[in-house]
Amino acid sequence: MRSRHDTITAVFDGFYVALVSNLLLVLGCLPLVTLAFTTEAARSWPLYALTAPLCAPGLCAVFAVMSAYSAGESGGVLRTYGRAWRATARPAMLWTAAAMAALVVLAVDARVAWGHRVGALALPVLATLIVLTVATTLLGLVTVAERPTAPLREVARACVYLAVRRWYLTAVSLLVLALLAQILAARPAIALGLAAAPLLYVVWANSRFTMRAALDPPATAPRAPEHHVPATEPGRR
Numbered sequence: 001m002r003s004r005h006d007t008i009t010a011v012f013d014g015f016y017v018a019l020v021s022n023l024l025l026v027l028g029c030l031p032l033v034t035l036a037f038t039t040e041a042a043r044s045w046p047l048y049a050l051t052a053p054l055c056a057p058g059l060c061a062v063f064a065v066m067s068a069y070s071a072g073e074s075g076g077v078l079r080t081y082g083r084a085w086r087a088t089a090r091p092a093m094l095w096t097a098a099a100m101a102a103l104v105v106l107a108v109d110a111r112v113a114w115g116h117r118v119g120a121l122a123l124p125v126l127a128t129l130i131v132l133t134v135a136t137t138l139l140g141l142v143t144v145a146e147r148p149t150a151p152l153r154e155v156a157r158a159c160v161y162l163a164v165r166r167w168y169l170t171a172v173s174l175l176v177l178a179l180l181a182q183i184l185a186a187r188p189a190i191a192l193g194l195a196a197a198p199l200l201y202v203v204w205a206n207s208r209f210t211m212r213a214a215l216d217p218p219a220t221a222p223r224a225p226e227h228h229v230p231a232t233e234p235g236r237r
Helices: 002-028 030-038 045-071 077-113 119-146 152-165 167-186 188-210
Strands: none
Touching: 002 030, 002 045, 002 077, 002 188, 030 045, 030 188, 045 077, 045 119, 045 188, 077 119, 077 152, 119 152, 119 167, 119 188, 152 167, 167 188
């Protein structure tokens, strides 16, 4: 009976965290949500690039909520979100601003190369760099949510290396993000009200596992017991 009660409680806690996370995600990404409902993305992409860094702390804070829920911490969703938002605001915005600048440069280069002979060689390289930049940005946000004080240069090195080394996990995260984008384009209310938190939880868990080598400190080897050599008594050999 107690096991059944614990299962029901865990299910309701999961629904509560998911629903509140969806609400907090919408509030934290309100500038982008407003642009999505009022503008056309193909024509207003510069506004999206300028607005994205403002929404990065909200996404990091949602990742922190998911981390706390996964660890079984009971500090409260709102408290965890607020504490993580304040801690990650500056590094998350700087990280996302740099990523948006790189994506804009790569996208403009791809647009210029499109339809020209050089595009046959340049476009595959630019497309690969765009995918790698998106993957690195995502891993960096997960890392910033876990380690807000980590130097961004070291974060960048670790994210690029692990995104390439564990490319299969990177591909899964990007596919889940693409699925979320499709649901958002077709059914915005369902995406923001129900689907966002579960799909982002998959992305967070997958990215957290990818970055495990950088985020989790190596286990220290147990110290060998010290052997004390007894002192020789005077007069004995």
